[in-house]
Amino acid sequence: MTARVLPRPSAEPVRLISSRATVRPRVAAWVVYTLVVALVFFGLIYSQTALDGSAFELQELETQIATAEQQRLELTLEVARLSSPSRVVPAANDLGMVLPTDMRTISAPGVVVRSADAPLSDPLVTASP
DSSP: OOOOOOOOOOSOOOOOOOHHHHHHHHHHHHHHHHHHHHHHHHHHHHHHHHHHHHHHHHHHHHHHHHHHHHHHHHHHHHHHHHTOHHHHHHHHHHTTOOOOSSOOOOOOTTOEEOOTTSOOSOTTSEEOO
């Protein structure tokens, strides 16, 4: 029996990889991953805080709107009360005002009296009775 040498496969030669080179990328990847997670976490906290601030501001504006609406309603009631005939007639009588007994039509040059259904010829110099 004779010994024969087997041919070597044509693959790449065997390389020695130091353990130090394999540890660095893993540590660097974990550091980058941790930093990204921390940044995302703080970004979410910041956005939630900004939304909460906007919600408080919106609530304050809604309160101001409700107050202004209530004040508008009260002022509308006050205008209605002050302009009611039951209040105006006695005040006018106290001032010596009376209802007119005769009516007169006054004509002014340049003013044309027209009926409500007549066409409007010149809107600046017309009047309706």
